[in-house]
Amino acid sequence: MRVLVLAKEGERSEAATPPTPAAMAEYQKFNEELVKAGVVVGAGRLSPSSQGKRVRFDGRKRTVIDGPFAETKELVAGYWLWQVRSLDEAIEWLKRAPYDGGIFEIREVSQHEGA
Amino acid sequence: MRSPSTRAREGALAIGPRQGEAPEGTGHVETVPADAHRAIEAIWRIESARLIAGLARLVGDIGTAEELAQDALVAALEQWPVSGVPERPGAWLMATAKHRATDLIRRRKTLERKYEKLGRDVEGDQESKDLDTAIDEEFGDDLLGLIFMACHPVLSKDARVALTLRVLGGLTTEEIGRGFLVPVSSIAQRIVRAKRTLTEAHVRFELPSGPERVARLASVLEVIYLIFNEGYAATAGEDWVRPALCEEALRLGRILAELVPTEPEVHGLVALMEIHASRLHARVGPSGEPVLLLDQDRARWDRLLVSRGLAALERAERLGGAMGPYALQAAIAACHARAATAAETDWLRMVALYDALAELAPSPVVELNRAVAVGMAFGPAAGLDLVDALVPEPSLKAYHLLPAVRGDLLRKLGRFEEARAEFERAASLTQNVRERELLQRRAAECAAERMAG
Numbered sequence: 001m002r003v004l005v006l007a008k009e010g011e012r013s014e015a016a017t018p019p020t021p022a023a024m025a026e027y028q029k030f031n032e033e034l035v036k037a038g039v040v041v042g043a044g045r046l047s048p049s050s051q052g053k054r055v056r057f058d059g060r061k062r063t064v065i066d067g068p069f070a071e072t073k074e075l076v077a078g079y080w081l082w083q084v085r086s087l088d089e090a091i092e093w094l095k096r097a098p099y100d101g102g103i104f105e106i107r108e109v110s111q112h113e114g115a
Numbered sequence: 116m117r118s119p120s121t122r123a124r125e126g127a128l129a130i131g132p133r134q135g136e137a138p139e140g141t142g143h144v145e146t147v148p149a150d151a152h153r154a155i156e157a158i159w160r161i162e163s164a165r166l167i168a169g170l171a172r173l174v175g176d177i178g179t180a181e182e183l184a185q186d187a188l189v190a191a192l193e194q195w196p197v198s199g200v201p202e203r204p205g206a207w208l209m210a211t212a213k214h215r216a217t218d219l220i221r222r223r224k225t226l227e228r229k230y231e232k233l234g235r236d237v238e239g240d241q242e243s244k245d246l247d248t249a250i251d252e253e254f255g256d257d258l259l260g261l262i263f264m265a266c267h268p269v270l271s272k273d274a275r276v277a278l279t280l281r282v283l284g285g286l287t288t289e290e291i292g293r294g295f296l297v298p299v300s301s302i303a304q305r306i307v308r309a310k311r312t313l314t315e316a317h318v319r320f321e322l323p324s325g326p327e328r329v330a331r332l333a334s335v336l337e338v339i340y341l342i343f344n345e346g347y348a349a350t351a352g353e354d355w356v357r358p359a360l361c362e363e364a365l366r367l368g369r370i371l372a373e374l375v376p377t378e379p380e381v382h383g384l385v386a387l388m389e390i391h392a393s394r395l396h397a398r399v400g401p402s403g404e405p406v407l408l409l410d411q412d413r414a415r416w417d418r419l420l421v422s423r424g425l426a427a428l429e430r431a432e433r434l435g436g437a438m439g440p441y442a443l444q445a446a447i448a449a450c451h452a453r454a455a456t457a458a459e460t461d462w463l464r465m466v467a468l469y470d471a472l473a474e475l476a477p478s479p480v481v482e483l484n485r486a487v488a489v490g491m492a493f494g495p496a497a498g499l500d501l502v503d504a505l506v507p508e509p510s511l512k513a514y515h516l517l518p519a520v521r522g523d524l525l526r527k528l529g530r531f532e533e534a535r536a537e538f539e540r541a542a543s544l545t546q547n548v549r550e551r552e553l554l555q556r557r558a559a560e561c562a563a564e565r566m567a568g
Contacts, residue, residue, distance in 0.1 A: 036370065036373045036374075037161070037370065038366040038367070038368075041419060081419070083362065085362075086156075086157060088153045088154060089160055092158050
């Protein structure tokens with residue numbers, strides 16, 4: 001199964017300063033382990049929401065909203081796409097991630113054909 | 116550590132049923148709370164290959180390594196539900212297994228010494244020092260050594276496949292049996308026999324080099340591709356595809372590509388599998404019927420896998436040298452992947468790639484595929500000439516795709532009655548129920564077209 005792992009890092013999602021080199025190194029080590037295990041099929045880190053846009057749909061009307069967005073706790077700072085055999089496996093992998101804050105959400109991609 | 120009974124070990128072997136039901140007759144497993152059990156199952160799935168690999172390097176043979184790993188699993192099943200899952204479960208399992216391995220090696224040594232009373236200066240001290248450092252080193256080489264061992268050419272293809280899925284995929288015999296529609300007892304037997312064969316042939320943990328390495332690697336790639344193909348074009352049974360096997364093969368391929376990143380053919384195989392897997396959804400219709408490549412809705416191709424496949428192919432090409440058979444097949448698959456519609460397929464390039472493949476790895480099946488490409492590039496009559504030349508080929512006598520391709524070309528030439536007969540023949544040759552239905556439908560269409568014409 002394919003799962004999407006969303007990193008909701010809270011306030012940190014909005015930090016314009018990049019993570020410390022030490023934190024980056026730890027993250028990279030973890031990511032490398034995932035890649036070596038054949039788990040990662042996609043990954044990305046997102047820019048702060050201040051650089052993001054939202055488009056609201058209301059009937060035929062479309063409204064473009066500029067970032068930053070208010071609900072910082074829900075803001076996604078990065079994502080992974082993992083190929084795992086079960087949700088439990090994803091949980092076990094995620095538990096090993098070198099983070100000391102934030103909430104990470106695992107969601108199964110129920111249909112992943114097409115773009 | 117307590118020595119677990121054989122019965123308990125068998126219980127550990129049975130860990131894995133998806134639905135979380137406890138296997139019968141295993142007191143241990145039944146008492147484990149469901150969530151702890153599921154967590155342990157997931158951890159086992161993550162750790163087992165590395166665990167077995169590390170142990171195989173220590174003790175030399177796969178059978179003992181797997182037993183030691185299973186013992187550690189039994190210990191985890193006993194202790195974790197009570198004590199909680201340790202912070203570093205992999206390290207815990209390894210330490211536990213290593214203790215037992217050390218005991219085992221010591222016992223073996225004592226035995227050896229008893230047998231050969233010769234006062235040959237025992238180099239054992241050196242060895243036990245190695246033992247301590249060996250286990251803490253990089254896992255990569257261990258894993259590669261284990262892959263080479265499980266795919267050793269001394270084993271039959273079936274045995275290699277079963278053993279690889281077992282020790283590297285972490286699959287249970289039940290899961291392997293389900294994947295291949297083979298009774299669990301046969302799979303279990305196959306694995307036991309494979310281990311015995313390895314022991315009898317004195318196959319030890321090793322990392323071959325030079326030409327030996329090339330040959331051994333070819334055997335590994337073959338096993339992975341066999342697993343993939345069994346999932347992609349199920350040779351028998353009710354389902355047209357069994358994606359779980361494709362996923363296992365892809366995972367093994369991706370792992371291998373990280374272990375030996377400088378081998379172009381490994382990336383070639385990964386590219387081939389990624390691109391083929393991108394079509395898994397599109398090649399099954401709403402009621403489970405097969406949809407052939409040129410009829411597929413390309414919007415349903417998995418773009419992520421397509422781009423991963425193309426990237427892997429690029430990696431293979433960048434490594435230089437002549438393209439191997441897997442890279443060539445991946446390049447053929449990429450030709451389809453790059454065409455936005457079936458009509459836009461670059462058939463001339465396809466023919467050139469098949470020409471190269473036929474030269475490098477000649478086989479009647481490649482010739483048949485080349486005939487299809489020629490038929491598309493230069494018209495059905497040209498394709499039919501090539502296919503007709505293959506009809507006497509003994510190895511294709513029972514191959515359903517020969518009459519299927521022939522039927523297709525005849526139909527395009529308006530020779531509906533001959534085409535119908537070929538589709539009927541193809542239908543009678545395939546073991547796959549879904550494919551048979553498709554071929555029978557084609558035959559019926561030809562009959563109708565004949566009436567209309």
